Amino acid sequence: MLFSLRELVQWLGFATFEIFLHVLALLVFSVLLVLKVDSGGAELSWWQVFIPFFAADGLSTYFTTIVSVRLFQDGEKRLAVLRLFWILTLLSLKFVFEMLLCQKLVEQTRELWYGLIMSPIFILLQLLMIRACRVN
């Protein structure tokens, strides 16, 4: 509503299918989270709850690699490398955030404070802002 799908694709650099994948992961994750919290948390470990996100990251990386290889073969080398780097940066930042959060939830250590866990997200936000200036 605030952004059209087209603008989102341009801005984030993800294909529509990848956005779909991540939304699906969020949906499955929320279901697992509810199962975990409402049942007292006996059956599911936090790592299992986070599986949808890890799976989505993996699939998205695979998809991006394929697209980049195809672009490279078609002679669009610059575009292929740029796309690969951008998506890998985004995905790795997201992955680090998920890993840290999961670790925190499992171990509840004091050293891992939430500012530290969120730091990949803050970096991600700055990168997205810079990219938004370039998209225009």
Place this chain on the structure above:
Amino acid sequence: MRMSLAQRVLLTWLFTLLFLIMLVLKLDDKAPWNWFLIFIPVWIFDTILLVMLIVKMAGRCKSGYDPRNGSQNVKKKAWYLIAMLLKLAFCLALCAKLQQFTEMKLVYVFIPLWALLMGGMIELGYNIFYVRRD
């Protein structure tokens, strides 16, 4: 009233950043605030979006508006309005749950979010499979 992409991105970015900073402060026990206060950036952002949407929808009621060119458009706007309300309901329920106003199960908190995500996925799926790329 049409904002450029940069303005919209800046708006989203600013409110997301503010919300995340407040969230981190709250989670690290640096700020002993109420959860409803932590969500203030979300409330403001949602209000702005809702007002913009309602103003646009109200624009149809102006005299001299040609209704022939927008039956598709109005459905879309209605869906956006419902989506916004679902998101708002989810945030409110989440706050109430976190603040322990009510003893409800987490399932009820997440029902609006699931409806929203389902709707979003249907729209995305429609865009992937049925709309021809231009």
